[in-house]
Amino acid sequence: MAKKKFKAESKRLLDMMINSIYTHKEIFLRELISNASDAIDKLYYHSLTENLSGLNRDDFAIRLEVDKEARTLKISDNGCGMTQEDLENNLGVIAQSGSFQFKRENNKQEDIDIIGQFGVGFYSAFMVSDEVTVISRAYGADKAFEWKSSGADGYTIEEADKASHGTDIILKIKENTEDENYDEYLEGYRLQGIVKKYSDYIRYPIKMDMERSRMKGEPKEGEQPEYETYIENVTLNSMVPLWKKNKSEVSEEDYNQFYKDKFYDYENPAKVIHSSTEGASTYNALLFIPAHAPYNYYSKEYEKGLQLYASGVLIMDKCADLLPDHFSFVRGLVDSQDLSLNISREMLQHDRQLKLIESRLEKKIKSELLSMLKNDREKYEAFFKSFGLQLKYGVYTAYGANKELLQDLLLFYSSSEKKMTTLEEYVGRMKEGQKYIYYACAETTDRADRLPQTELLKDQGYEILYLTDDIDEFALKMMRDFSEKEFRSVSDKDLGLENKEESEEIKKKNEESAELFRFMKDALGDKVADVRLSERLKSHPVCLSSGGGLSLEMEKVLNSMPNDQKVKADRVLELNPNHPVFEALCKKFADEPDQVKKYAGLLYDQALLIEGLPIEDPVSFSNAICELMAK
Numbered sequence: 001m002a003k004k005k006f007k008a009e010s011k012r013l014l015d016m017m018i019n020s021i022y023t024h025k026e027i028f029l030r031e032l033i034s035n036a037s038d039a040i041d042k043l044y045y046h047s048l049t050e051n052l053s054g055l056n057r058d059d060f061a062i063r064l065e066v067d068k069e070a071r072t073l074k075i076s077d078n079g080c081g082m083t084q085e086d087l088e089n090n091l092g093v094i095a096q097s098g099s100f101q102f103k104r105e106n107n108k109q110e111d112i113d114i115i116g117q118f119g120v121g122f123y124s125a126f127m128v129s130d131e132v133t134v135i136s137r138a139y140g141a142d143k144a145f146e147w148k149s150s151g152a153d154g155y156t157i158e159e160a161d162k163a164s165h166g167t168d169i170i171l172k173i174k175e176n177t178e179d180e181n182y183d184e185y186l187e188g189y190r191l192q193g194i195v196k197k198y199s200d201y202i203r204y205p206i207k208m209d210m211e212r213s214r215m216k217g218e219p220k221e222g223e224q225p226e227y228e229t230y231i232e233n234v235t236l237n238s239m240v241p242l243w244k245k246n247k248s249e250v251s252e253e254d255y256n257q258f259y260k261d262k263f264y265d266y267e268n269p270a271k272v273i274h275s276s277t278e279g280a281s282t283y284n285a286l287l288f289i290p291a292h293a294p295y296n297y298y299s300k301e302y303e304k305g306l307q308l309y310a311s312g313v314l315i316m317d318k319c320a321d322l323l324p325d326h327f328s329f330v331r332g333l334v335d336s337q338d339l340s341l342n343i344s345r346e347m348l349q350h351d352r353q354l355k356l357i358e359s360r361l362e363k364k365i366k367s368e369l370l371s372m373l374k375n376d377r378e379k380y381e382a383f384f385k386s387f388g389l390q391l392k393y394g395v396y397t398a399y400g401a402n403k404e405l406l407q408d409l410l411l412f413y414s415s416s417e418k419k420m421t422t423l424e425e426y427v428g429r430m431k432e433g434q435k436y437i438y439y440a441c442a443e444t445t446d447r448a449d450r451l452p453q454t455e456l457l458k459d460q461g462y463e464i465l466y467l468t469d470d471i472d473e474f475a476l477k478m479m480r481d482f483s484e485k486e487f488r489s490v491s492d493k494d495l496g497l498e499n500k501e502e503s504e505e506i507k508k509k510n511e512e513s514a515e516l517f518r519f520m521k522d523a524l525g526d527k528v529a530d531v532r533l534s535e536r537l538k539s540h541p542v543c544l545s546s547g548g549g550l551s552l553e554m555e556k557v558l559n560s561m562p563n564d565q566k567v568k569a570d571r572v573l574e575l576n577p578n579h580p581v582f583e584a585l586c587k588k589f590a591d592e593p594d595q596v597k598k599y600a601g602l603l604y605d606q607a608l609l610i611e612g613l614p615i616e617d618p619v620s621f622s623n624a625i626c627e628l629m630a631k
C-alpha cells in the first residue's frame with residue numbers, strides 16, 4: 001500500500017502542533033471528545049433537516065475504552081463518520097476543518113453547538129500517542145476506512161470493517177519517559193477526571209467501563225466482609241449545564257450543590273447570580289458570592305477569576321480578565337459561543353470581548369449586592385465582614401475612579417446607631433447645617449468611642465463613623481466626599497462647627513497664652529508643629545491633631561509597612577482650656593517655667609498613648625509620673 005506524504009508545510013505544522021500549541025497534554029481528550037460531539041451534532045442535524053429515520057437522539061453516545069495490555073485508548077462515537085475523501089481532506093490536511101465548513105454551510109440551529117473551527121485539535125492526539133488509528137464509516141455508506149499515522153511521517157488509508165456508522169479513534173499511548181507519565185491516560189479515574197474537568201457539559205453521554213468494588217454477600221458474624229470487583233458502565237459527564245437551564249427549572253438546592261461541588265466550599269453561597277445576555281456579546285453566567293472568605297483570600301496566593309466555557313467546553317479555569325479586582329471574591333463561570341479563541345483554545349484573541357463581559361458582570365454583581373443590602377441586611381453585613389475590606393481597597397487602589405461604583409456598598413460603624421451604617425443613611429441623618437461627614441480612626445470601635453477628639457462632637461449630637469481598618473481613611477481620602485459632603489477626621493484642625501462665640505473666646509485665650517505655647521513648642525522641638533488650645537476637648541486635658549493632609553492614623557499605617565521610608569504627620573498638641581491641667585500649666589509657667597518643659601513632654605506622651613502611637617522614651621515617661629506622684 002502506498003504511503004502518502006504530508007505536504008511539507010503540514011509536516012512543520014504537525015511538529016508545531018505536537019510540541020508547542022498546548023500547555024497541557026491532557027487536553028487531547030477534550031479535543032477528541034469535542035470532535036466526537038461535533039460528529040454526532042452533524043448527524044443529528046441531518047436527521048432533523050432531512051428527516052432521516054431510525055436515528056434517535058437518545059441513542060447517541062461517546063465511548064471511552066482502555067486496553068492496558070495493548071496500551072490503547074479508544075474514543076468512539078456514532079456520529080456522522082467520514083468517507084475516504086473526508087479522511088483525506090480533514091485528517092490529511094492540517095488546518096482543514098470539516099466542522100467549520102459545516103457551520104458555514106448550515107444555518108445554526110438551536111440544538112446544535114459545533115465546537116471545532118481550526119482544524120488542528122485532532123493532532124493533539126500525537127502529544128500522548130505513538131500511533132493514531134481512525135476507523136470511520138460515514139452515515140449511509142457501505143464501506144468503512146482506516147486512517148493510520150504515527151506522526152510527521154505521513155499516513156495510510158485503507159478499507160476496513162466497521163459494523164455501523166461513526167468513528168473509532170484508537171490511540172497507542174506512549175511509553176513513560178523520565179519527565180512524563182503517560183500511563184495515567186490508561187487509568188479510568190484519571191480519564192474520568194479529565195472528562196469532568198473539560199467535557200462535563202458535552203451534550204451527549206460519555207460512557208466508560210469503570211472498575212468498582214462491592215461487598216461479597218453479607219459477612220457472617222465475627223468475619224471480615226469480603227469484597228469483589230465488578231465492571232460498571234458509567235456516564236462520566238453531567239451533560240446539561242446548569243447555567244443553560246431555565247432559572248425556573250433549577251432549585252436553590254441544585255445551585256448550592258453545584259457551587260459546593262465545583263468550588264470546593266463547605267458552605268452554601270450567600271448569593272447566586274444566574275444571568276443570560278444576548279446582543280453584542282451573548283453569554284450565560286452563573287456567579288456565586290461566597291458566604292465566607294477563603295482562608296487565603298487576603299493573600300498573594302489567592303487567584304481571582306471565573307471559569308470560561310465556549311459552547312460548554314472548558315477553556316480556562318481562572319479567567320482573571322472577567323472579574324475586576326474589587327469583586328475578586330466572586331466565583332463562577334461564563335459560557336459563550338461568541339468568543340474568538342486562539343488555536344489552542346487556551347486564550348482569547350481579543351480581550352475586547354472579555355472587557356465587554358467584565359463590565360456587564362461588574363454592573364450585575366453590584367446591583368445584586370445592592371439588592372442584598374436592601375432586602376437582607378443581616379446577610380449583607382455578614383458578606384461585608386468577609387469582603388468589605390476588598391471593596392474599600394477597590395476604592396483606594398483605583399484612585400477614586402471606582403467611587404461611583406462602590407460607595408453605596410460600603411458600611412462603617414456609626415457612633416450614634418451603634419451598628420454598621422451606609423453613607424447614604426449617615427447623610428440622611430445629618431444635622432441641619434452639618435458641613436462634614438465625621439470619622440474617627442482607632443483599632444476598635446470602643447477605642448474610637450473613647451478618643452478625646454470625639455467627645456465634643458458626640459456631645460453636640462453629631463454622628464461619627466468609627467474606622468477600624470487600616471485602609472479606611474485612605475479610601476475615604478480617595479473618595480473625598482459623598483453626596484457632596486466632605487469627609488472630615490475628628491482630629492482635623494477645622495471641624496466646621498458653627499460656634500462663633502466659643503471660637504472667638506478660644507482665639508482670645510490662645511493669644512493670651514501665646515508665650516506659654518511658644519515655650520512648650522520650643523521644649524518639644526520638632527516633635528510638634530504647633531501647641532494650642534482646643535475647641536474639641538471637653539473632659540480630657542490633651543489630644544493630638546494633624547495639621548497637614550497626612551493624618552496620624554495614616555502615618556501609623558504607612559510606617560507599619562515593610563519599607564524604609566518613614567513618614568511623619570504634622571502633629572498639633574491641643575490643650576483643653578477648661579481643664580485644671582491647663583490652669584496648672586499657666587501657674588507653673590509664671591512660677592517655675594522649667595517644670596513646664598517636663599509637663600509639655602508628659603502631655604505630649606499622653607496624647608501619643610491616647611492615639612495608640614508609641615512613645616519615644618517610656619522610662620523617662622514613667623519616671624516623670626513617679627516624680628509628680630511623690631511631690
Ligand SMILES: Nc1ncnc2c1ncn2[C@@H]1O[C@H](COP(=O)(O)OP(=O)(O)OP(=O)(O)O)[C@@H](O)[C@H]1O
Pocket residue numbers: 031035036039077079080081082090091096097098099100115116117118119120121122123167
Ligand atoms: N470523530 C469524528 N467524526 C467525524 N469527523 C471528524 C471526527 N474527528 C475529526 N473529524 C473531522 O476532522 C476535522 C478536523 O478535526 P480537528 O479536530 O483537527 O479540527 P476541528 O475540530 O475542525 O477544529 P479545532 O482545531 O477547532 O478542534 C473536523 O473538522 C471534522 O470534519
